[in-house]
Amino acid sequence: MLREKTIDLEVPDGFSFWTTVGFSGWRELAPYLYVKGSKSLVRFHGLSDGKVVRITAEQGAEDAITLSLESVEELDGNDLEEIRNTMRTSLSMDFDLTSFYDLIEGYPEFSWVAEIGLGRGLRSPTVFEDVVKTICTTNASWGLTKGICRRLCEKLGAQLEEGISTFPTPGALASATEEFLRREVKSGYRSRYLMELGVKIESGELDPEAWWGSDADISSLKTEILAVKGVGEYAANNILQLLGRYDFLALDSWMRKRFSEIYGNGEPVTDDEIEEHYAQFGRWKGLVMNMEMTKEIRLSVSP
DNA sequence: GCGTCCAGGTCTACC
DNA sequence: GGTAGACCTGGACGC
Numbered sequence: 573m574l575r576e577k578t579i580d581l582e583v584p585d586g587f588s589f590w591t592t593v594g595f596s597g598w599r600e601l602a603p604y605l606y607v608k609g610s611k612s613l614v615r616f617h618g619l620s621d622g623k624v625v626r627i628t629a630e631q632g633a634e635d636a637i638t639l640s641l642e643s644v645e646e647l648d649g650n651d652l653e654e655i656r657n658t659m660r661t662s663l664s665m666d667f668d669l670t671s672f673y674d675l676i677e678g679y680p681e682f683s684w685v686a687e688i689g690l691g692r693g694l695r696s697p698t699v700f701e702d703v704v705k706t707i708c709t710t711n712a713s714w715g716l717t718k719g720i721c722r723r724l725c726e727k728l729g730a731q732l733e734e735g736i737s738t739f740p741t742p743g744a745l746a747s748a749t750e751e752f753l754r755r756e757v758k759s760g761y762r763s764r765y766l767m768e769l770g771v772k773i774e775s776g777e778l779d780p781e782a783w784w785g786s787d788a789d790i791s792s793l794k795t796e797i798l799a800v801k802g803v804g805e806y807a808a809n810n811i812l813q814l815l816g817r818y819d820f821l822a823l824d825s826w827m828r829k830r831f832s833e834i835y836g837n838g839e840p841v842t843d844d845e846i847e848e849h850y851a852q853f854g855r856w857k858g859l860v861m862n863m864e865m866t867k868e869i870r871l872s873v874s875p
Numbered sequence: 876g877c878g879t880c881c882a883g884g885t886c887t888a889c890c
Numbered sequence: 891g892g893t894a895g896a897c898c899t900g901g902a903c904g905c
Binding site: 711712713715716719720754758759760761762763 | 896897898899900901
């Protein structure tokens with residue numbers, strides 16, 4: 573028998589739940605669960621005191637999101653505050669996009685971005701989870717990425733009910749063997765990278781959470797991220813974007829193909845040419861490119 | 876149902 | 891510094 577509770581989460585001015593969740597692929601990766609057309613987002617989350625909770629977030633009053641909570645154990649005040657912080661982080665509420673919107677004001681072709689409040693995206697409550705998920709997107713189809721994330725939760729996460737599990741902790745990854753990850757999670761050659769990530773975090777050698785809000789200059793930060801095994805140019809730039817840093821372009825095969833369709837008549841385009849095209853947008857170039865490349869998809873999906 | 880081919884980034888060895 | 895090949899899974903395709 574699960575205990576139920578509902579709380580509100582205040583949102584910043586201009587925040588749109590739909591545009592933050594509705595256009596982000598991360599919503600399809602466990603322990604998130606998004607039912608198409610439902611307008612709500614579910615997350616199975618492990619709290620720091622060991623309790624496991626199912627969080628269902630949906631737009632409530634204009635200035636708030638409603639969080640419906642289900643748990644086996646009673647949730648106290650500290651748990652509720654942790655859940656609010658988890659969702660605030662996951663929904664990128666702390667991102668300051670003022671200078672981004674100021675910048676695109678000078679570009680009428682991007683007026684649609686401000687009109688529907690785009691810019692934020694769904695991320696994970698921890699940098700660790702985002703690094704794991706990013707590694708799982710490399711050299712993999714989207715279906716494979718979803719499968720690996722689902723199996724990571726099923727095999728190594730904490731369980732709320734049968735078949736419903738949280739994202740594994742670094743410790744859980746560290747204690748798994750490469751053979752187990754290959755056989756049960758089917759993460760292939762990435763298994764070694766995932767295990768190594770967990771071990772380094774557990775031993776204190778690596779602290780990805782320190783990257784969040786880091787004062788380090790962007791190049792030093794990127795060098796540190798690139799030192800993680802399994803993280804190359806694309807993955808590092810994607811992780812930086814999940815940290816709210818858009819100084820680089822996260823170019824994968826889909827982005828290159830899309831750019832070529834829009835600007836190159838379908839002919840191959842070099843990364844340098846793409847870089848040159850977006851250089852005028854400075855530290856926001858990664859976000860501008862993401863918006864432009866996915867414009868048709870975003871405008872075709874109505875809230 | 877089975878076998879083959881291909882797509883998807885990163886790492887490592889080699890030049 | 892640049893390049894080729896290996897890594898692994900799952901989907902598409904042909905037989």
